[in-house]
Amino acid sequence: MAELTPVQREVLRALVDTAVPSLQVEDDPHGFWALPGSAVGVDQGLEQALADMSEADQAGMAQLLDGLAMLGFQHQGRKTREGMLGTAMALAPEALIAISTLRGASCLLAHSITDADGRNPFWPQYGYPGPVITPPDTEPYITPHVPTDGEVIEADVVVVGSGAGGGTIAGVLAAQGKKVVVLEVGRATSERDYRQLELESSQTMMYRGGIAVSADGNIGLLAGATLGGGTTINWHNCVKPSDAVRKEWASEHGLSDVDSPEFDRHLEAVLARMKANDACSDLNGPHQRIVEGAEKLGWSWHTAVRNVDKDTYDPVAAGYTQFGDPSGSKMSTLNTYLRDAFDHGAVILANTRADQVCSEGGRACGVAATWTDPETGETRRVQVTAPDVVVACGALETPALLLRSGIGGPAVGKNLYLHPSAGIFGVYAEDQRAWWGPPQAAVMDQFRDLGDGYGFLVEGSQYYTGVFAFQLARRDGAQAKEAMSKLGRMSDFLFVLRDHQGGEVTIDENGEAVHTYALTDERDIAGYRKGLRVMAELHEAAGAEEMWFGATPRVWKRGEDVGAWCDELDAMHIGAGGLFMGSAHQMGSARMGTDPATSVAQPTGELHDVAGVWIGDTSAFPTPSGANPMLTCMALAHRTAEHISGKRDESAIPAQAEKALDDAPAA
Numbered sequence: 229m230a231e232l233t234p235v236q237r238e239v240l241r242a243l244v245d246t247a248v249p250s251l252q253v254e255d256d257p258h259g260f261w262a263l264p265g266s267a268v269g270v271d272q273g274l275e276q277a278l279a280d281m282s283e284a285d286q287a288g289m290a291q292l293l294d295g296l297a298m299l300g301f302q303h304q305g306r307k308t309r310e311g312m313l314g315t316a317m318a319l320a321p322e323a324l325i326a327i328s329t330l331r332g333a334s335c336l337l338a339h340s341i342t343d344a345d346g347r348n349p350f351w352p353q354y355g356y357p358g359p360v361i362t363p364p365d366t367e368p369y370i371t372p373h374v375p376t377d378g379e380v381i382e383a384d385v386v387v388v389g390s391g392a393g394g395g396t397i398a399g400v401l402a403a404q405g406k407k408v409v410v411l412e413v414g415r416a417t418s419e420r421d422y423r424q425l426e427l428e429s430s431q432t433m434m435y436r437g438g439i440a441v442s443a444d445g446n447i448g449l450l451a452g453a454t455l456g457g458g459t460t461i462n463w464h465n466c467v468k469p470s471d472a473v474r475k476e477w478a479s480e481h482g483l484s485d486v487d488s489p490e491f492d493r494h495l496e497a498v499l500a501r502m503k504a505n506d507a508c509s510d511l512n513g514p515h516q517r518i519v520e521g522a523e524k525l526g527w528s529w530h531t532a533v534r535n536v537d538k539d540t541y542d543p544v545a546a547g548y549t550q551f552g553d554p555s556g557s558k559m560s561t562l563n564t565y566l567r568d569a570f571d572h573g574a575v576i577l578a579n580t581r582a583d584q585v586c587s588e589g590g591r592a593c594g595v596a597a598t599w600t601d602p603e604t605g606e607t608r609r610v611q612v613t614a615p616d617v618v619v620a621c622g623a624l625e626t627p628a629l630l631l632r633s634g635i636g637g638p639a640v641g642k643n644l645y646l647h648p649s650a651g652i653f654g655v656y657a658e659d660q661r662a663w664w665g666p667p668q669a670a671v672m673d674q675f676r677d678l679g680d681g682y683g684f685l686v687e688g689s690q691y692y693t694g695v696f697a698f699q700l701a702r703r704d705g706a707q708a709k710e711a712m713s714k715l716g717r718m719s720d721f722l723f724v725l726r727d728h729q730g731g732e733v734t735i736d737e738n739g740e741a742v743h744t745y746a747l748t749d750e751r752d753i754a755g756y757r758k759g760l761r762v763m764a765e766l767h768e769a770a771g772a773e774e775m776w777f778g779a780t781p782r783v784w785k786r787g788e789d790v791g792a793w794c795d796e797l798d799a800m801h802i803g804a805g806g807l808f809m810g811s812a813h814q815m816g817s818a819r820m821g822t823d824p825a826t827s828v829a830q831p832t833g834e835l836h837d838v839a840g841v842w843i844g845d846t847s848a849f850p851t852p853s854g855a856n857p858m859l860t861c862m863a864l865a866h867r868t869a870e871h872i873s874g875k876r877d878e879s880a881i882p883a884q885a886e887k888a889l890d891d892a893p894a895a
């Protein structure tokens with residue numbers, strides 16, 4: 229966007245101070261209530277974020293700011309400004325999305341912007357200590373290759389994307405003697421970079437800088453975009469797919485071996501490589517509340533199996549894990565399969581975007597890519613020639629690469645399953661110390677199957693002041709402040725729903741991915757509403773004094789009827805302007821199956837229409853896994869790697885897997 233005009237800037241500042249207002253309260257020892265968002269530079273941060281938006285979004289935002297300026301918004305008192313925003317949101321859906329986004333982003337920035345010492349002035353109110361570990365000064369294990377302009381690299385296999393799927397395939401194939409090249413659009417990071425700062429890590433390691441809201445405004449998307457992909461920033465929870473899912477994939481989608489001991493071999497191989505165990509799953513406040521609630525209600529739960537090295541595990545570092553793990557205990561692909569690949573001579577490029585998959589006569593021949601210097605913006609063209617290409621960009625981007633390349637058939641981008649999720653915050657009498665310990669240490673699995681193999685899990689969340697402020701960005705700024713003032717005593721529970729109906733990925737005129745998703749299937753709507761009800765009952769059983777959820781619903785107070793509160797939630801629509809949906813699990817958008825009209829790849833992972841192009845990530849799931857996807861993705865990737873090479877992975881010795889893994893619940 230052209231720079232904001234002085235008037236637009238004034239309006240933006242007034243909008244920020246409506247979302248995060250200065251309020252006078254008698255007891256304000258930390259200055260929390262008095263401090264407006266603009267005092268921590270939220271308006272400057274937002275202006276920068278606006279400049280990074282697409283031209284169309286920038287034009288929409290400019291129109292909104294100009295419209296508000298004409299009404300004199302910037303000269304009004306707080307209550308009048310709230311009223312003006314409410315009216316604008318009611319008048320046009322575009323205004324509703326734009327204002328909700330600006331409100332959410334204002335709250336997010338207010339609580340995550342830090343000063344030179346890595347501190348934020350709002351944190352003392354809710355007792356968040358901020359960064360607590362000095363990152364080690366160790367050299368990165370992997371040295372990425374920096375290409376020259378126009379460089380051509382020859383390989384046996386080029387793997388695009390280094391996350392759960394791509395990283396695994398690269399490691400297995402390189403160890404089998406293939407000459408592997410890995411292309412990753414994100415930066416290469418390692419323990420010495422992990423300063424436990426939410427905003428910094430979102431900007432450098434997350435897809436589109438953090439929460440990427442879908443084009444229709446219905447759902448916030450979270451994904452990794454760094455070397456190691458989602459596994460570098462995720463929450464280490466290894467959940468096996470249920471028997472029902474495995475049967476469905478075998479009988480309805482042609483993946484016949486997935487419902488056999490052969491697939492157990494793939495699962496055990498990756499669990500063993502990731503040193504997965506359930507001995508490092510300390511329960512922090514929110515998890516203790518989940519367990520107390522579940523036990524009171526007679527609902528089943530299990531301790532999470534996590535891909536963490538027991539020898540270096542540190543529960544303090546674990547609490548910051550989404551910002552990168554300075555303890556090095558996280559067994560991401562960055563610390564496992566990508567190291568295997570590197571040790572076996574793979575050439576790994578970071579900051580390198582695959583623009584197109586190249587093919588000739590229905591057969592893969594390589595990838596055209598662009599390397600970009602993250603500091604200067606300088607770009608260099610790179611060509612990798614290879615007879616096998618693995619597309620593993622994550623389910624948000626894999627279809628975009630296929631569409632840019634004109635391959636994959638009519639099902640590319642369809643069936644974008646998102647495991648829609650929502651969190652209810654319970655306020656308890658005591659400090660919950662939710663920033664300590666693993667973000668997911670226990671799983672409440674009572675409702676995993678509501679009868680047709682579909683249902684939801686209830687789990688904990690990473691503690692982050694910014695994303696929580698985004699979720700608690702009420703339509704009334706004073707309420708948003710009140711919610712955040714209680715963050716120290718809050719526990720956030722999430723449900724993760726296995727969805728029947730998917731969304732879609734298309735591309736815009738620049739070839740960039742565009743995501744749409746709406747909850748329209750009656751079974752999914754019922755599942756979402758049941759998920760909220762179950763979390764509310766859990767909080768009540770665990771002793772919550774209040775419950776807060778999203779932008780508009782009334783706050784529940786102890787003593788009130790939980791059922792009646794949930795009835796009120798049931799009356800609201802789900803998605804843009806209504807009840808919140810988020811997704812950290814994206815799947816299915818280039819799925820495997822037998823029918824080229826409804827699937828992109830064969831059951832082996834190889835495209836129906838182009839030999840030698842393989843789908844290696846969660847996009848390949850025929851339907852959603854109903855389990856946090858990393859483990860299933862890695863097991864399928866292990867299987868796909870063997871299909872590519874035609875050889876079994878002899879390095880995998882399942883007998884070494886921990887006993888705990890055999891006991892890891894599948895359902």
Ligand SMILES: Cc1cc2nc3c(=O)[nH]c(=O)nc-3n(C[C@H](O)[C@H](O)[C@H](O)COP(=O)(O)OP(=O)(O)OC[C@H]3O[C@@H](n4cnc5c(N)ncnc54)[C@H](O)[C@@H]3O)c2cc1C
Pocket residue numbers: 388389390391392393394411412413414450451452453454455456457458459461462463464465466467550580581582583620621622623625626629668812813814844845846847855856857858859861
């Ligand atoms: C915050 C968070 C927490 C999570 N916690 C868990 C958990 O505890 N357990 C679990 O099972 N799952 C978890 N997940 C989900 C899990 O991390 C993902 O499902 C998994 O990483 C997906 O693997 P993937 O290979 O499909 O894609 P990714 O791991 O996302 O990897 C795709 C990679 O491709 C790169 N890429 C994209 N486009 C291009 C291009 N054109 N050229 C080159 N590179 C490209 C991306 O930058 C990215 O690094 C979590 C996810 C998030 C966001």
